Amino acid sequence: MSSTRTLVSPAALARPRGRAVYWTVFTAVVVLFTLAFLFPVYWMVTGATKSPDEVARTPPTLLPEHWHAGGYRDAWDLMELPRHLENTVVQAAGAWAFQLVFCTAAAYALSKLQPVFGKVILGGILATLMVPAQALVVPKYLTVADLPLLHTSLLNAPLAIWLPAVANAFNLYLLKRFFDQLPREVLEAAEIDGAGKLRILWSVVLPMSRPVLGVVSIFALVAVWQDFLWPLMVFSDTGKQPISVALVQLSQNIQLTVLIAAMVIASIPMVALFLVFQRHIIAGIGAGSTKG
Amino acid sequence: MTKTAERQPPAPAAAHPAPAPPPARDLRRRRLADQARAYGFLLGGLVCFALFSWYPAIRAVVIAFQKYTPGSSPEWVGTANFTRVLDDPEFTAAWRNTLTFTLLALLIGFAVPFVLALVLNELRHAKAFFRVVVYLPVMIPPVVSALLWKWFYDPGAGLANEALRFLHLPTSDWTNGTDTALVSLVIVATWANMGGTVLIYLAALQSIPGELYEAAELDGAGLLQRIRHVTIPQTRFVILMLMLLQIIATMQVFTEPFVITGGGPENATVTVLYLIYKYAFLYNDFGGACALSVMLLLLLGAFSAVYLRLTRSEGDT
Numbered sequence: 058m059s060s061t062r063t064l065v066s067p068a069a070l071a072r073p074r075g076r077a078v079y080w081t082v083f084t085a086v087v088v089l090f091t092l093a094f095l096f097p098v099y100w101m102v103t104g105a106t107k108s109p110d111e112v113a114r115t116p117p118t119l120l121p122e123h124w125h126a127g128g129y130r131d132a133w134d135l136m137e138l139p140r141h142l143e144n145t146v147v148q149a150a151g152a153w154a155f156q157l158v159f160c161t162a163a164a165y166a167l168s169k170l171q172p173v174f175g176k177v178i179l180g181g182i183l184a185t186l187m188v189p190a191q192a193l194v195v196p197k198y199l200t201v202a203d204l205p206l207l208h209t210s211l212l213n214a215p216l217a218i219w220l221p222a223v224a225n226a227f228n229l230y231l232l233k234r235f236f237d238q239l240p241r242e243v244l245e246a247a248e249i250d251g252a253g254k255l256r257i258l259w260s261v262v263l264p265m266s267r268p269v270l271g272v273v274s275i276f277a278l279v280a281v282w283q284d285f286l287w288p289l290m291v292f293s294d295t296g297k298q299p300i301s302v303a304l305v306q307l308s309q310n311i312q313l314t315v316l317i318a319a320m321v322i323a324s325i326p327m328v329a330l331f332l333v334f335q336r337h338i339i340a341g342i343g344a345g346s347t348k349g
Numbered sequence: 350m351t352k353t354a355e356r357q358p359p360a361p362a363a364a365h366p367a368p369a370p371p372p373a374r375d376l377r378r379r380r381l382a383d384q385a386r387a388y389g390f391l392l393g394g395l396v397c398f399a400l401f402s403w404y405p406a407i408r409a410v411v412i413a414f415q416k417y418t419p420g421s422s423p424e425w426v427g428t429a430n431f432t433r434v435l436d437d438p439e440f441t442a443a444w445r446n447t448l449t450f451t452l453l454a455l456l457i458g459f460a461v462p463f464v465l466a467l468v469l470n471e472l473r474h475a476k477a478f479f480r481v482v483v484y485l486p487v488m489i490p491p492v493v494s495a496l497l498w499k500w501f502y503d504p505g506a507g508l509a510n511e512a513l514r515f516l517h518l519p520t521s522d523w524t525n526g527t528d529t530a531l532v533s534l535v536i537v538a539t540w541a542n543m544g545g546t547v548l549i550y551l552a553a554l555q556s557i558p559g560e561l562y563e564a565a566e567l568d569g570a571g572l573l574q575r576i577r578h579v580t581i582p583q584t585r586f587v588i589l590m591l592m593l594l595q596i597i598a599t600m601q602v603f604t605e606p607f608v609i610t611g612g613g614p615e616n617a618t619v620t621v622l623y624l625i626y627k628y629a630f631l632y633n634d635f636g637g638a639c640a641l642s643v644m645l646l647l648l649l650g651a652f653s654a655v656y657l658r659l660t661r662s663e664g665d666t
Binding site: 064158186188 | 387412467481483511566604
């Protein structure tokens with residue numbers, strides 16, 4: 058893969074002048090990336106360990122004079138981070154599970170079970186891609202606050218995150234397209250062996266769909282963890298709020314170093330997830346986009 | 350092929366008064382059972398789409414013409430919500446800010462990632478490092494990015510002015526100045542979201558066949574000419590798609606103005622979505638909020654339609 062020809066020819070790069078230019082550009086990009094993307098993160102992580110007057114000092118100190126873990130400890134206790142982290146984990150895990158179960162089942166039905174009006178339903182689902190989610194938050198909020206027919210409110214309950222998460226046309230379509238490509242013969246062979254539809258989904262389709270299930274899982278988890286406006290509307294009860302909402306609500310009246318520490322803690326789970334699965338995530342973004 | 354086989358039996362079954370169970374009824378029952386099963390699988394998804402996508406879309410349009418207070422029965426008010434919202438001085442400010450934001454985000458958040466991707470594609474060392482580092486801000490929760498930059502923009506000990514002082518440049522008001530506030534927010538959004546764009550461009554650049562560059566070089570095309578006549582035409586489709594996606598995303602900007610500036614100074618950073626939020630949760634005016642939502646919906650729906658048309662036509666070829 059390194060031998061593929063790009064904009065600059067290998068011959069030009071092999072020349073002494075070409076090599077000098079290459080290494081200059083390379084160094085410049087390394088410096089630029091470090092300053093633009095790594096330094097802010099470094100500043101955040103170390104800022105939390107500075108003392109309150111050191112963090113407010115001009116010119117600032119590049120390295121903390123004393124490393125205080127107190128900022129992190131205070132954030133953990135004063136801002137009740139364990140509770141908000143737990144809320145976020147419950148919301149994200151539930152949304153992930155609901156999406157996997159209901160989106161997979163629906164995608165399987167649309168792809169393989171030929172329901173009447175299947176085309177209409179798929180059209181209706183794809184049409185929601187044209188309706189940007191954020192523009193509908195207010196009527197969605199009113200629906201969640203007073204569910205039609207049932208007349209119950211899901212406000213301040215994790216179901217308010219879990220159920221709307223299922224209405225994710227992008228993930229459902231991703232699954233359906235993957236199922237469409239599964240070889241028909243394998244499914245038919247299972248059917249001849251007497252397997253029911255659920256059995257086929259569970260023991261044939263899902264094991265063959267690991268890559269797409271991985272992508273959908275990551276999308277589902279990241280979406281809930283990063284969301285702000287929807288949980289802000291839905292969780293007015295401070296004790297139920299996920300970490301993103303709690304951070305903003307508490308940012309007004311808390312010491313800067315404590316807030317920064319809380320920001321670092323809130324970032325760790327997603328950054329860790331990314332570092333572990335970076336290869337898959339990066340490959341997924343590239344592949345998903347070019348294959349449309 | 351099973352379908353054609355199923356369609357034939359009924360006629361002979363009616364002709365023979367055989368004692369065997371009539372296959373037509375049997376088949377119909379089996380088909381009904383198949384459908385019931387298919388809809389059993391669909392049910393959960395369908396209910397969620399109906400409740401949280403289709404119904405709210407219809408409801409937005411309905412409530413836009415109503416005086417709506419939760420708990421009491423709604424009243425029809427004609428176009429009163431629209432006229433009230435249109436008369437609000439914040440309305441003009443919100444649309445002007447949102448459109449300016451979108452335009453600036455296109456200028457900054459578009460040229461920069463493209464150039465970065467072009468350069469990254471030429472580098473043969475530390476490839477994984479660059480890809481991870483550029484995507485890192487995307488994985489930081491948007492609320493954290495916003496709070497982080499709010500601290501950087503702090504007029505006292507903020508890093509942004511410290512950096513300018515270090516370079517002996519005049520300091521800026523950043524989010525406190527009416528002229529600079531919006532640009533400051535665009536910088537935050539670009540920093541936070543650029544990684545995805547860069548990675549998608551990189552994937553597109555890698556799919557360009559190397560022979561095209563070789564042929565262009567043989568024809569005597571210089572570096573810039575190769576970019577103009579090979580790179581850009583080859584990635585035109587991805588560029589267009591990302592541009593539309595970005596327009597749709599930035600038109601819905603909320604987190605940055607809400608967290609960093611609160612819409613200020615002097616409404617300089619109020620966006621349409623922020624105004625929708627204010628109407629619903631500050632003024633308790635759900636009719637007005639829905640009227641605004643409908644306007645945003647129509648505009649973004651048009652952009653989305655273009656986007657889907659483009660993706661579909663490319664898929665056919």
